[in-house]
Amino acid sequence: MSSNTVVMPAQRGVPRQEQPSPPAPERPRSRRGVLIAAAVAGVLAVGAGGAGAYATAGDIPRGTEVLGLDLGALSRSAAEKALGDHVATRSAQxxxxxxxxKDVTVEPEAVGLAFDVPATVDAAAKSGRRLFGAEIVPPVVRVEQAKLEAALRKHVNTERVTVRRPAITFKGVAPVATYPQAGLDLDGAVAAERVTAAWPTGQVADVPLTTRAPAMTREQVDALITDVAQPAVAAPVTVTVGAESFRLAPAALAKGLVFRADAQGVLTPAIDGAKLRAAGRAQFSKVETAAKPATVRLRNGKPQIVAGAPGRVVDVAKLGPALLGVLTGPAPREVTGVLVEAGSDTSVADVAKLGIKERVSTFTTYFTGGRSSPRSQNIITVAKAVDGAIVRPGATFSLNRHTGERNYAKGYKDAPVIVNGVLEPGVGGGASQFTTTLFNAAYYAGLEDVEHKPHSFYFSRYPSVIESTIFYPTLDLKFKNTTPYGILIDTATTGRSVTVSMWSTKVYDSVKTVYGPRRNVTSPSTVHREPGPRCITSSGLPGFTQDAWRVIRKDGREVERKKFTWRYDPEPRFVCGGE
Incomplete structure (x- = not known):
C-alpha cells in the first residue's frame, strides 16, 4: 500500500458497498528524491535543536530587558554586575x-530607597523562555515606608490634613480623650507604591492626599479610658529593687503612661520610660547611682582628662511591661525592678576633642573681711559651684541656670545688696563680685557677651564699665563660647581675693580694653534712713559716664573693636538716723 494513502475505518450501521478497483501500482521513488527528503528532515531537526539551544543560552532568557538594558543569555552573576553598573548613577538621583x-524631592538614602539588583535579576531569570520578541521586566525597588512617610509629611500643608486620629492624654491625673474623625491624610502605602514605580525611570510620582476613615470608634476610645487610663492613676505603685523600694505616685504614672497610635490610628497603652523617669526622678534616685561623665581637672597646674564612671539605673525597658501588668488592677500594687549599668554621655574621647590645654585668660578681684565674713562666704560658695564647669563650642553659659537660686539651703548668707538703689542685707550678697570676676575672665578670653548689666553704683574694687551684677532670676550673666574649643572654668579663692581662669586653646593674639575719659560727673547726695538692721551706711561715690572698647587681635591684625558704655548713678552718702 502506498504511504500517501489514508485508510479510514468503517463506520458502524452503514451498509457495506462494493469495493473499488485497486489503484495502479506506483512508480518506485528515485534515490535522489529519498536523499532530498532526508536532507530536508535533517535540516529541520538541526534547526529545531539550534532554536532550543538559542532560547536556553545563559541564566537569563533572551530578549529580557530591565530599564532598557538587555540581560538576555547572561549568567546571574554577569547580569547582576551589568544591572548594578547600569543603575549606579540612577541610585543617587x-x-x-x-x-x-506641591513639588518636592526626597533623597534616596534618607528613606532607604534603592534598587534590589539580585531580586530584579531573579525576576528576570523567571520571566520565561522565548524565541522571538522581548520581555520588559520592571526593577525591584525597596523603600522604608515609615521613613518615606515621615519625610513627605514635612512638606504636607497641615491645614489640608483633616483626618483626626484618636488620642488619650492626661491633664494632671484626669484622662482626656480626642475622638477620631474621617478626613484627608497622607497614605504611606500609596506613597511607597507610587514612588518606587516612578523613581527608577526618573518620572514624577503623583502622591495625593486620600480620604481615610478612622480605625477606632468613640466607644473604643472610651473603653480604653474606663479599662486602662482611669485605673492606672487610681493608686500608687511600689517598685522594689533588691532590698530597697520606692513609690511611683499617680501623677508620675500619668506622665509615664502613653497611648500610642499605629499607622492605622489604633491606640495601644505603653510606658514611656524617659517620661516616667523624669516625672519620678526623686523617687528613682533613691535606688540609682548616677554615671560620672569624663571631664577635665587641673592637676599640678595643668589640665588633665579624668575618666568617667558608669552608674546603676532602673531598667525602665523591663519596668514598663511590669507596670502595664498591674496598672489595671486594684491597690496595693507592686512590681519588681532591676538595675542595669548606665554609661556616661561624655567619654574620654569626647573631652579630648575639646582641646582644653592652656590658660587663655584669668582675672582677680579683691575683697575685705577675710574668709569668715558673710559676704566672703557667699563669694566662696558661688565660686565652688562654678568651679570645673565646661562650656562646649557654640554653647551659652548662664550663671543663674548653672547655680540655680542662691538661697539659705545652699549655704548662702545675708550680706549687703543693692535693692532699688539702696544698700540692704539680702541673701547671697557678694555674688556680684564673683559675677564681675567671671565676666572679665570671659571678656578677656574673647567670648561673646550675651547678657550682663553693670552695677547702678560704681565700686572701686571693680573695673569701671567692664563689670556685672546679678540677681536671681531677673538679672543674669550669660556668655557664648564662639571658639572651636571647649572652655574649662577654674575658680580659686583666698581670704582676700577670688580668681577665675579660662582654660582652652589660644585663639587670639591679645584682648585688651581701651578706656575713654569719664564724663558727666555728678556728686553724691546725703540720704538719711531710718535706723535699724536694714540700714547700711556708706560714704557716697560720684556718678559718671564712661566708654570702654574691647580690642581683639588675631594673626597680627585687629578683628574686633566693641564699644561698652555705662552711666553710673552717684551713690548717696547714706546716714542711719538724723533728718
Missing part, C-alpha cells in the same frame, strides 16, 4: 514627588 500638588 533624588525621587521627584508631586505631593498634593
Amino acid at each position: 533624588p525621587a521627584r514627588v508631586r505631593l498634593d500638588g
Whole structure:
C-alpha cells in the first residue's frame, strides 16, 4: 500500500458497498528524491535543536530587558554586575514627588530607597523562555515606608490634613480623650507604591492626599479610658529593687503612661520610660547611682582628662511591661525592678576633642573681711559651684541656670545688696563680685557677651564699665563660647581675693580694653534712713559716664573693636538716723 494513502475505518450501521478497483501500482521513488527528503528532515531537526539551544543560552532568557538594558543569555552573576553598573548613577538621583500638588524631592538614602539588583535579576531569570520578541521586566525597588512617610509629611500643608486620629492624654491625673474623625491624610502605602514605580525611570510620582476613615470608634476610645487610663492613676505603685523600694505616685504614672497610635490610628497603652523617669526622678534616685561623665581637672597646674564612671539605673525597658501588668488592677500594687549599668554621655574621647590645654585668660578681684565674713562666704560658695564647669563650642553659659537660686539651703548668707538703689542685707550678697570676676575672665578670653548689666553704683574694687551684677532670676550673666574649643572654668579663692581662669586653646593674639575719659560727673547726695538692721551706711561715690572698647587681635591684625558704655548713678552718702 502506498504511504500517501489514508485508510479510514468503517463506520458502524452503514451498509457495506462494493469495493473499488485497486489503484495502479506506483512508480518506485528515485534515490535522489529519498536523499532530498532526508536532507530536508535533517535540516529541520538541526534547526529545531539550534532554536532550543538559542532560547536556553545563559541564566537569563533572551530578549529580557530591565530599564532598557538587555540581560538576555547572561549568567546571574554577569547580569547582576551589568544591572548594578547600569543603575549606579540612577541610585543617587533624588525621587521627584508631586505631593498634593506641591513639588518636592526626597533623597534616596534618607528613606532607604534603592534598587534590589539580585531580586530584579531573579525576576528576570523567571520571566520565561522565548524565541522571538522581548520581555520588559520592571526593577525591584525597596523603600522604608515609615521613613518615606515621615519625610513627605514635612512638606504636607497641615491645614489640608483633616483626618483626626484618636488620642488619650492626661491633664494632671484626669484622662482626656480626642475622638477620631474621617478626613484627608497622607497614605504611606500609596506613597511607597507610587514612588518606587516612578523613581527608577526618573518620572514624577503623583502622591495625593486620600480620604481615610478612622480605625477606632468613640466607644473604643472610651473603653480604653474606663479599662486602662482611669485605673492606672487610681493608686500608687511600689517598685522594689533588691532590698530597697520606692513609690511611683499617680501623677508620675500619668506622665509615664502613653497611648500610642499605629499607622492605622489604633491606640495601644505603653510606658514611656524617659517620661516616667523624669516625672519620678526623686523617687528613682533613691535606688540609682548616677554615671560620672569624663571631664577635665587641673592637676599640678595643668589640665588633665579624668575618666568617667558608669552608674546603676532602673531598667525602665523591663519596668514598663511590669507596670502595664498591674496598672489595671486594684491597690496595693507592686512590681519588681532591676538595675542595669548606665554609661556616661561624655567619654574620654569626647573631652579630648575639646582641646582644653592652656590658660587663655584669668582675672582677680579683691575683697575685705577675710574668709569668715558673710559676704566672703557667699563669694566662696558661688565660686565652688562654678568651679570645673565646661562650656562646649557654640554653647551659652548662664550663671543663674548653672547655680540655680542662691538661697539659705545652699549655704548662702545675708550680706549687703543693692535693692532699688539702696544698700540692704539680702541673701547671697557678694555674688556680684564673683559675677564681675567671671565676666572679665570671659571678656578677656574673647567670648561673646550675651547678657550682663553693670552695677547702678560704681565700686572701686571693680573695673569701671567692664563689670556685672546679678540677681536671681531677673538679672543674669550669660556668655557664648564662639571658639572651636571647649572652655574649662577654674575658680580659686583666698581670704582676700577670688580668681577665675579660662582654660582652652589660644585663639587670639591679645584682648585688651581701651578706656575713654569719664564724663558727666555728678556728686553724691546725703540720704538719711531710718535706723535699724536694714540700714547700711556708706560714704557716697560720684556718678559718671564712661566708654570702654574691647580690642581683639588675631594673626597680627585687629578683628574686633566693641564699644561698652555705662552711666553710673552717684551713690548717696547714706546716714542711719538724723533728718
